[in-house]
Amino acid sequence: MQKKKIRCLIKYQSVALGVYNYKVFLPLKSGWSNNSLVTCTNCGELFVIDWENPETENLSVKQIAGSTLCPTCNVVLSMYLADYPTTIRISENQFVSFNDEVISNQDEGSEIVEFYELRPLQKGLN
Numbered sequence: 162m163q164k165k166k167i168r169c170l171i172k173y174q175s176v177a178l179g180v181y182n183y184k185v186f187l188p189l190k191s192g193w194s195n196n197s198l199v200t201c202t203n204c205g206e207l208f209v210i211d212w213e214n215p216e217t218e219n220l221s222v223k224q225i226a227g228s229t230l231c232p233t234c235n236v237v238l239s240m241y242l243a244d245y246p247t248t249i250r251i252s253e254n255q256f257v258s259f260n261d262e263v264i265s266n267q268d269e270g271s272e273i274v275e276f277y278e279l280r281p282l283q284k285g286l287n
């Protein structure tokens with residue numbers, strides 16, 4: 162699976178009781194980019210979906226994942242995907258939810274971060 166670099170705000174949040182300074186990635190939205198993150202709920206791996214890519218047009222996250230396997234834990238991703246940071250897997254049995262709308266969408270303090278890019282399998286390449 163290819164990787165893609167996107168610009169993210171990085172926030173260190175208290176996400177749960179006793180879990181402080183947890184690193185949360187928030188893709189910056191701008192006129193040029195519309196990236197969102199999803200997470201594998203089995204292992205916590207993060208994936209970026211580029212909604213400006215014509216390949217993803219009109220597809221759901223599950224359709225984009227198709228039969229793709231998680232590169233980290235090898236499950237069929239479409240069955241284990243959740244929106245991030247609405248769902249954050251912080252440990253084996255602990256999931257938390259973070260509301261990114263409380264964070265203003267500004268460039269300040271953002272960094273380029275590399276994630277696996279989830280995109281539909283190319284037609285005819287099975």
Ligand SMILES: [Zn+2]
Pocket residue numbers: 201202203204205206231232233234235236
């Ligand atoms: Zn996984």
